[in-house]
Amino acid sequence: MKAFLIDRYAKGGALRLGESPAPDLRDNDVLVEVHAASVNLLDAKIRDGEFKLILPYRLPLILGNDVAGVVVRVGSKVRHFKPGDEVYARPGQDRIGAFAEFIAMNEADVAMKPKNLTMEEAASLPLVALTAWQVLVERGGLKKGQKVLIHAGSGGVGTIAIQLAKYIGAHVATTTSTANVDLVKNLGADVVVDYKKDDFEKVLKGYDVVLNSLGKDTLEKSLRVLKPGGKLISISGPPDPEFARENGSGWLLQQVMRLLSSGIRRKSRRHGVGYSFLFMTANGEQLGQIASLIEAGALRPVVDRVFPFENVNEALVYVETGRAKGKVVIAVK
Structure with a gap:
């Protein structure tokens, strides 16, 4: 699959677009075809190596901390999702990798996408x-x-x-x-x-x-x-x-x-x-409650710009300017 990766920590370095193996599917995982991801300052800080003491990732690493997409496969112990479900999530901090065509996540970190949002809007939120x-x-x-x-x-x-x-x-x-x-x-x-x-x-x-x-x-x-x-x-x-x-x-x-x-x-x-x-943690149950508020009209996403998948590096540079109003999103599919 195509993915944007880092091979080493480098302040301000560009992510590399390359081929990466499809993620392994564990018993409690859902495999999601990524339709949209969003860009966060956290991505830049991970790339720069600012969190390497507290988040010891194995390199090369696919970046991306927000995702919306469609479930394509589920692990043997998954009970709450099935292929075809439209979902959104913040992957567990040890399972990030939304700047890719597919991502595997523990079902506990995933929630059904709010019905009244596009994939791009949903990806801006988790x-x-x-x-x-x-x-x-x-x-x-x-x-x-x-x-x-x-x-x-x-x-x-x-x-x-x-x-x-x-x-x-x-x-x-x-x-x-x-x-x-x-x-x-x-x-x-x-x-x-x-x-x-x-x-x-x-x-x-x-x-x-x-x-x-x-x-x-x-x-x-x-x-x-x-x-x-x-x-x-x-x-x-x-x-x-x-x-x-x-x-x-x-x-x-x-x-x-x-x-x-x-x-x-x-x-x-x-x-x-x-x-x-506070360092936010993944939580599908809370995302479900948030989805209910979104569907009720109590919350709405604020999306500044949507970039195509091949322009992930440009999106990251834009986020680092600090001028974005709300979120910056990547349309993957």
Whole structure:
């Protein structure tokens, strides 16, 4: 099958289009013919080698962390899917490979594609929707009437997180640039801070949850908008010891992460708030719940551009500019 691979970690390196063996089908797997995939900054970071300590992939590696397609075969123990089913998924982190004609995934990571979406729209969602769900619903415990700040509201995670928070019934603030103010307002943001004009830490106060996807300065400023007992949840780091334990990291790597996050954890305690790092995990059951919200009209995908399969490298470069509104998608079939 055709696939886009990396043979070695290289910052800014191009992916190689080549032939790769069709994936093996395990007893609990579904084999999916890929119709669409989406491009995430995570793909660039894996290519650059930023995660090689915590995600020790075997090279050569097919990239791609989001997929929508059609089931063509199922393993002997699969009970919830059959050939012909239209599905979408974020593969388990050790089974990525959506930039290819076929992918095999554990059925526990897969859900039926929302009926009202195209393949391209569906492929835009799994990673960012699961991230928003796991930050706001699971880790943040966001409730109706609470206040949440979602940074980078026009990005892939932000566009879904705003909608999910509004569905929950929260008061939603977000940061974005001047060009994207109308977009995030239309998604449901109650307060929009244009970072080119205002400093969010001077405008916002008394928030229950902050979803951070930006750098160190934004992370530390976010402490000052939280109320005592609030939660600062970062998907951009630094990783903390709890994440290291959950990820099965060894003692040495746990100590490295303890050191990397010591500053923000110390400042969080000083402000009387909690800090945690979240690395989204695959979850087909949650994707099923998200699909129900999409079919009910509570959530909608935001797709910036669709690239043809042969232009995966151009799509990755575009994502790295940080200018995409919502998601960038690859049409594979």
